[in-house]
Amino acid sequence: MATNVSDQMLARLHEWGVRRVFGYPGDGINGLMGAFDRMGERMRFVQARHEELAAFMACAHAKFTGEVGVCMATSGPGAIHLLNGLYDAKADHQPVLAIVGQAARAAMGGDYQQEVDLASLFKDVAHEYVHTAMVPAQIRHLVDRAMRIARDQRTVTCLIVPHDVQELEAVEKPPREHGTVHSGIGMTGKRVLPPEADLRAAADVLNAGRKVAILAGAGALHATDELVDIAELLGAGVAKALLGKMAVPDDLPFVTGAIGLLGTQPSWHMMSECDTLLMVGSSFPYSEFLPKEGQARGVQIDLDGRKLGMRYPMEINLVGDSRLTLQALIPLLERKDDRSWQDDIAGKVRKWWEVLETRAMNEARPINPQRVFWELSPRLPGDCILTCDSGTSAAWYARDLKVRRGMMGSLSGGLATMGPAVPYALAAKMAYPERPVIALLGDGAMQMLGINGLVTIAHHWKEWPDPRLVVMVLDNSDLNMVTWEQRVSAGERKFDDSQVLPEFPYADYARSLGLHGVRVDDPARVGQAWDEALRADRPVLLQMITDANVPPLPPHVSAKQAKDFAKALVHGDPEATAVVIATAKEWWDGVFAGKDHRG
Structure with missing residues (x-):
């Protein structure tokens, strides 16, 4: 029997099949943290480095398992930090439940510290179901409806639990009287067929x-x-x-x-x-x-x-x-x-694979990013799980990786946000610890969230029967996709103040955490580095020093795009010469790949 509301919430989630909750603690959810301690091994609280990471992990858990992903955060700023990852889940139609703390009921409406109008804040992202627990008799049906709606509608739901409610004595069965709700668990899938x-x-x-x-x-x-x-x-x-x-x-x-x-x-x-x-x-x-x-x-x-x-x-x-x-x-x-x-x-498909191979092997300064993905493709383990970030890494993921049956993979589709590759990989590894996982991202996303995610990888990897988790970073010191969008979509030259990233020793940092780190700046070593990473006895950070001037050409370039691109170069783009050369190679290979056109 649950002793208080927090115990009852976790016990009910456990009945729904939840075994893992991603989050970050805070005094607004101290009651729930105590309940996790009492749950022991029956349900695990996975401490992310940031609430946004926790929400991404919950989204990825839903994507890779089909189960409802659950994340948790404290009141005020903690709850706010969940939003981007929750919108990722909403945009990609994934079932996720967010549980957030709130100020005590007596303080609500009094401009109390960390008091935020959470019902309004979450009403868009969790529009199908967002409610605040005000009395213990609500807990059972709030959890049941939040879980059922998230799963049935493949959407985000949210429960808000004031700090004092978490500590109240649990009501296992609401009284059988007018004005109460008596819910149950369990759900069967819908068989939906057209007439x-x-x-x-x-x-x-x-x-x-x-x-x-x-x-x-x-x-x-x-x-x-x-x-x-x-x-x-x-x-x-x-x-x-x-x-x-x-x-x-x-x-x-x-x-x-x-x-x-x-x-x-x-x-x-x-x-x-x-x-x-x-x-x-x-x-x-x-x-x-x-x-x-x-x-x-x-x-x-x-x-x-x-x-x-x-x-x-x-x-x-x-x-x-x-x-x-x-x-x-x-x-x-x-x-x-x-x-x-x-x-x-x-x-046309046969010709296209020849184009991709030719483009991948073009010389660059120092490594062509397409080659990084092309060399990985034949080395992909048959049961691997791939995660990718937004940016040019998504372009090479989409084009250069030849996926086979038995593989899984995902990225942020509808929201196309930066930052999910590493938390997605972590959640995938926790759900399938026996399968190799590969995260593919750029240095912008790595500096935004990935570096923090490495800390969590270092904390958990010894629990996994197969320790292979590879984080590959395209290190080109540039927010590359936006740089190309500035040129091609806006007709503007690259703006260094917004686009250039500070250098960071990713591989050294990984080694400092007890992981394996490999820095690659020679194209001849790309394949060897992948082989080394995929047979390592611990997670690996692959730092690939790549050329920011290799263009992610769309399959069809409109007249307006060509005009804007030329305008950007004429207006003094700092990389104009290198960009023209790299783009010419890509165009040439698209026309002549597979032919002996190089003398």
């Missing part, structure tokens, strides 16, 4: 298409076999939104890879030329990379009906689980005898 008539209408559209393009997103991660079967039936190609990178393996000839600003030329060509679009579990936002309106007939599948018909005017919109819906569609589809469309896609 038969809608499935047949979708099949008619897909069967009529001669050039079918499939776009898979995060909602299709569990539908790999079905996506492959439909692509083979329809002679289609498959492009992937960034969060859907693991939906289908890249070693299939008709998989065109990423789409969008970080996408591939085959994906661009496929969308430009298709006559039918099947979008599965994706909210991909950039309409300019989809077919022109009126060019293609469209079918979209999404579990959330609010997301249908939002990115492209679809002819048929199906509300349903992607795997179940595709399974129901397959018997209605006709196998296409004409394979010319798919063969053309496969040819």
Whole structure:
């Protein structure tokens, strides 16, 4: 039996299957910290270095396990620090519960120290459910509803617990009287399928298409076999939104890879030329990379009906689980005898991999960042988990890594925030301590949050049966993606005051924590460094000294982008000469890769 409200909260979370809570302590949640102590090994409080890290870890736990991720913070500033990681979870539709402290009830409304209007603060990010516990009789149904709604709606929920309420005597069963709520735990999954008539209408559209393009997103991660079967039936190609990178393996000839600003030329060509679009579990936002309106007939599948018909005017919109819906569609589809469309896609994909290899091996000052990812790709362990940060690291992650079945991976998709790669990796390693985990990020994100995350890695790694956790930092002393956006999108030269990062000895710092650190400034040593990191007996920090002037070229450069780029260089960009040379190499390789054009 729980002794007080805090004990009851944790016990109820345990009944829901929660075994790990990410957070940072403070006097606003001292009651809950005492309850964790009394819980012992039944539930672990994972101390992050910062509340933002804790929220990212909760989001990653949800992404990699399918369970509700739980994070916790003290009142006032601690609660505020959670917000960015919680918005990451909201944007990527992940079930996360945030539990935050609050001033004592008697002090609320009195401008007390650290008193913040938390209900208003969290109302946007946790709009489906945010409530304050005022009496012990609420605790059971507050926890039950917060967990159930987070899981059912795949969203963020929040419970606010005033300091004094945490210490009150628990009420295990609310009194059976008017004005009380009696809830229970447990939930079964929803089997959501569109009506038969809608499935047949979708099949008619897909069967009529001669050039079918499939776009898979995060909602299709569990539908790999079905996506492959439909692509083979329809002679289609498959492009992937960034969060859907693991939906289908890249070693299939008709998989065109990423789409969008970080996408591939085959994906661009496929969308430009298709006559039918099947979008599965994706909210991909950039309409300019989809077919022109009126060019293609469209079918979209999404579990959330609010997301249908939002990115492209679809002819048929199906509300349903992607795997179940595709399974129901397959018997209605006709196998296409004409394979010319798919063969053309496969040819472009083969050429594209040659382009990527050629670009990766271009000389740079000193290391080409594409080579770092290209050399990693064939070395990826079959059961690895990949995490990536926002920035140019996401571009190379999207393009240069050829993922295979059995791998997992994620990054911040909808919010595209900096900072999640290391906390994502930590949460993945805690959920799957027997699997190798690789975090890929730039020096900006590493200085923002990653350095602190290394402290937590150093604290926990000896608990893991497989100690392999590799943190790879692209060290180019530049906030690189924004630098390129300044040039290409705004027509402005690189602004050193905002873009140049201070030097930091990442590998030395890792060694000071008892981890392994490797600094690489020779392109010939990139592959060897990956081999060393992936067989190390402890976590490794790989500090890759890379060239900031290698451009993450989009698959299609518009006239406006070209004009703005030229304008930035003419206006005295400090790296103008190096940028022109590097960009010329990228363009040349895109045209002539695979040919003996270097003499």
